[in-house]
Amino acid sequence: MDVMTAVLTRRSTSxxxxxxxxxxxxxxxxxxxxxxxxxxxxxxxRWILVRGEQQEVLAGCLAADSPDTAPDHIRRSLRRAPLKAVLVFCPHTGHKVPEWEQLAAASAMAQSLILLLHARGYGSKWRTGRLCTSGTLAERLGLNGPERLLGALDVGTADSVQPAERRAPADVRGHLSVLD
Structure with missing residues (x-):
């Protein structure tokens, strides 16, 4: 699959x-x-790969920080995919490369990974929310110092066997200018 096809046919898969x-x-x-x-x-x-019963461990951490949410709901949400790949942002503090640029690098890498997964025939969906704010989960995953959770990528094979339709390229004229 060429890169443009990957970009125009990729869809989040729940x-x-x-x-x-x-x-x-x-x-x-x-x-x-x-x-x-x-x-x-x-x-x-860095990525932390979580499969099977370890997803229950994540559910327990999230439930501990979310007393108003039913634990069964949290468990189901973590079992939506056979693989949950958790992305940890590990900024190099005090480095000449500013933190915002390091965050941009982590984001670019994640998008590249999503496209590579799609080109290989895997489905994925980017997840954030309470996963990124859970102190219990951060502790269980061994986050250190300035590290923080950026989100998780649900990964597996989509139920649908039909390929996604190619999206029409976006009209970006209002987002592009040429300096004279």
């Missing part, structure tokens, strides 16, 4: 099933995604 990439395949795709623009090649990020 319901995902097996198979998901195994650890080796995820690592392979991450090697490609890690070539995204990154001033200083700092790679200010």
């Amino acid at each position: 319901v995902l099933r097996e198979p998901a990439p195994n650890d080796e395949e995820f690592r392979y795709l991450l090697q490609g995604a890690a070539t995204a623009p990154d001033h200083g090649r700092l790679r200010p990020w």
